[in-house]
Amino acid sequence: MIQQTRQVQKPLTTAHLAQTMSLLALTAEELRQQIDSELAGNPALELVEERRCPTCHRILSDPGKCPICSIPSNPANEEPVVFLSPREEFIPRKDYVDNEMEDEPFAPAAEELPTYVLRQIAPDLKKEERGLAAFMLTHLDEDGLLTTSLIEVARYTHFPLSVVEKIQRAIQMADPVGVGSVSTTEALLVQLQALRETGVVPELAEELIKDGLDDLSHHQYAELAHRYHVPQKKIIAAAKFIAENLYPFPARSHWGDARQPAAQTTQVYHQPDILIGFLNEDPEKPLVVEIIMPLSGTLQVNPLFKQAIRQADEDARVDLRKDLEKASLFVKCLQQRNHTMERLLTRVVSLQREYIIKGDKYLKPVTRAQLSKELEVHESTISRAVANKSVQLPNKRIVPLASFFDRSLNVRSVLKEIIEKEPKTYSDSELVDMLTERGFQVARRTVAKYRAIEGILPAHLRRVTIKGK
DNA sequence: CTATGGCACGGATT
C-alpha cells in the first residue's frame, strides 16, 4: 500500500508525511500486516524482544516506563491515561479453525464475522468452550445462520447438548444479535427478546413470528387479524415493527445500519483498535485508553546493519544504505503515527469523558475540524486517523471511532428517551417542543429523520404498542 | 386538517 518510499534519499518532510498519513489510516489489523511485510522485505528493520513491566508484566512499547504502574494512586484523576498497548495476542489470527475436525476448511464468505463474534464472547467462556464456539462460528452461512443443527454439533464435537445450547445462547446475544440461530424464526425471536430489554415491543410480534411468519411475508393481514381476533391495524403495526427493527439474517445487520432496515449493506466487522476501560475495572479510577499496537516487541533499525554497511564493499553499500534509509523512515513514521494517535485520543477521551462513561446522551458534538485546530494538525489527518477504526468502551460495546464525532447522536438519544418514557405518544411537532425545552433546537422535519434513523415508528403506529419489560 | 415521508437545496464537514 505504500510504494512511494522508492526514493527516500532526502525528501524527509514529504515522504515522511505521506507515509505517516497512510499509517494513520490503518487499523490495528492492517498495521500488523503492513509491519509484517515491511519487516520481511527489509533486513535493516529489526523487531527487538518484548520488554515487560516487572510488576504488572505488561508488555511495554517504550523502554522504561510502564504506563499503568506509573499512574499515581490519585483516584479522582480526570485525565485519561493514554498509551500504546503492544499486544499481539489481541489480533485474532486465522487459526481459530478447529484443528481436530478439518472436514470443512472455512466458511468462505464469512471469515470476518466469526472472529468478530468470538472476540466478544471469548472472555466469558472457558477454554474448551472457546473451541466449541469457534467451531460453531465457522459453520455459519453468509447470512449468519447456523448451517448445522445443534444435535450434529454436539455429536461432532462430543460436547453435551446442553453445553452446545449454552454456547449458542452466548453467540446469539453477541453483537449481530441473533447470529448463530438455526433458523430465521429463531433469530427474530432472539432479537425481539433483546429489544424488549431496551424498548417497547408490540405485544403481537412474538406470536406473529412464531406462527404467522408465512402469512406475514405475504401480507395476509386480514387472515392474521382473524386468527388472533385483533383489529387488522394491530397486525399491520406489529408487522411494520418487525420489518423495521428485526433482521431475519443477522449477518446483514450491524450497529451501523440499525437505521437502514432495508439496505443490505455489507458490513465489515471490526475488532477494536482502541480499548477504553477503567483502571482495574473500577469506575472510581481514571480511564485507561489502550491504543493497540499489533506487535509483541518494539521496532527499530538494526544496529548490526549499520555496521554491516561500513564493512560492505562499494556497490553493495548503495543498496544497503537505501534499505537503511527506508527502515529508519518507517520507524520514524510509525512513531509519528503513534504519537499523533496518542495526542488525538487524549484529547478526544477527555472531551468525551461523559459520553464514554454515561452513554450516548452525553456525547458532545465535536467536529474533526475543531480538533485539528487544537492539535495543530491538518483536518485530513484527523479524518484519516478516525476513519475505519473502532473503539471498545468500558461497557464492552464496540463503536466506530467516528461516532465520537457524531453531530446528532446526543439529540437522537434524548429523543429516544423521551419517546420511551412518556406513555402518551407525541407527534413530531410535539417532540420538537420537548426537545427545545431540553435545550436542543431542531426542526420538525429533522425529528422525523431521527426517528427513522433510530427505527422509531411514527406516532399513530406507536399508539398500539405496549411497553415491554 | 394534521402528521409524515419524499425531494431537493444550501451550507457545513471531510
Add this chain to the structure above:
DNA sequence: AATCCGTGCCATAG
C-alpha cells in the same frame, strides 16, 4: 471537490 446533514416545501395518507 465530494459528501453529509438539517431543513423547507409539497404531496399524500389518515
